[in-house]
Amino acid sequence: MSALAQARTEAALIKEALIEAHTYMYVPRPFKNPNYTKNKGRRMRNYKAVLLAERERDVAAGVTEPTCEFCARNGCVRVGCC
Numbered sequence: 299m300s301a302l303a304q305a306r307t308e309a310a311l312i313k314e315a316l317i318e319a320h321t322y323m324y325v326p327r328p329f330k331n332p333n334y335t336k337n338k339g340r341r342m343r344n345y346k347a348v349l350l351a352e353r354e355r356d357v358a359a360g361v362t363e364p365t366c367e368f369c370a371r372n373g374c375v376r377v378g379c380c
Contacts, residue, residue: 343351
């Protein structure tokens, strides 16, 4: 083995030893909750479903924004008109 190849091998070994010396893999992590479990029953909702749920919640609360031009111009006060 040439001197250059041997120097590269030694440098790689030193680098690997430094990486192992500074790793956080084996350090205890007190910020992690050991009792935490992901909510398996939760499902992703698409954008349309989120908007529909918000609209239904607003209508139930009686807070609606006019969505058509006629209601916006004339100040329609009927709930769920548009």
